[in-house]
Amino acid sequence: MPISPVELTLKLASGLLGFPVTPFTSELDFDEGKYRTLYRSMASAGAVAMFPAGGAGELFSLSPSEHRAVVRASVDETVGIPNVAGVGGSVKIAVEMARATEAEGGDGILICPPYMVGGEQQGLADYVERICRAVGIGVVIYNRDTLQLQPDTVARLADRCPNLIGIKDGVGSIEGVLALRAKLGDRIVLANGLPTAEIAALAYRALGVKTYSSAVYTFAPKLAMSFRSAFEAGDSETVDRLLTGFYLPLIEIRKRARGYAVSIVKAGLDAVGRSAGPLRPPLMSLTPTERSTLTELLRVYAPFDILEHRETASA
DSSP states (O other), rough: OOHHHHHHHHTTTTTTEEOOOOBTTTTTBOOOHHHHHHHHHHHTTTOSSSSSTTTTTGGGGOOOHHHHHHHHHHHHOOOOOBBEEEEEESSHHHHHHHHHHTTTOOOEEOOOOTTTOOOOOHHHHHHHHHHHOSSEEEEEEETTTTBBHHHHHHHHHHHTTTEEEEEEEEOOOHHHHHHHHHHTSSEEEEEEEEETGGGGHHHHTTOOOOOOSHHHHHHHHHHHHHHHHHHHOOOOOHHHHHHIIIIHHHHHHTTTSHHHHHHHHHHHHHTOOOOOOOOOOOOOOHHHHHHHHHHHHHHHHHHGOHHHHHHHHHH
């Protein structure tokens, strides 16, 4: 049974959020067996919630039937943490995905920006409200790109939609986060949802936001959880060492091409021995040089996330 929106709020406010990729075969079909294996590994590594079929899961390239299969597999393989599935596209498709998530036992949905289509605040509010009203499970808004809601808009939506419980902020505006907190207080949970969110974790904590999503957790969960532990303990030495040595060089790779925020995650899985297959176009793979740089970063900073290392150590 899905947990209530109130219970989901408490879960999301308590830690790191995981975003599994969607593995594909060489023919670009959904590889369900590999997905289940990767999901189980991620879900048991310390995240407080999983977000299948999100940005890292290439939601924008999934058909509704594939989306439903991803959600079903996630619910089947869960280890007691909630699943909040991405939904998006046209309002009709987003509603279909939301209802399928609820029917398959998902605990919540993440409303992602409608691709290629912008809108004024009223139009965006109508989009979100129609999706919220289609289900009883908790709803989180991914606030970025073509779905950037003003605090007043979010407050009105929260009044009208009791299951709206969170905002994943992908904009990174200090003013915007402060305004949301001032307007909404603790009515909804705020999460740092920037690409490579660890880089801004300290700044968001100063604004009262401790929850963040972690792309690195998808391919190097032990490294990501080490950073999280140091962050929570106030271990500034470890935090600074990882930010300077690992996260900043990672960001330099990520910024080199559009779509690399997703591409670098699958490249990271390749590097640690957990390949999730190719990307669907229009996303592109990292260049051989970029992949080599990423692999070396992981060998230095995340050796215990690498399958090869573990196999060698146990030999």
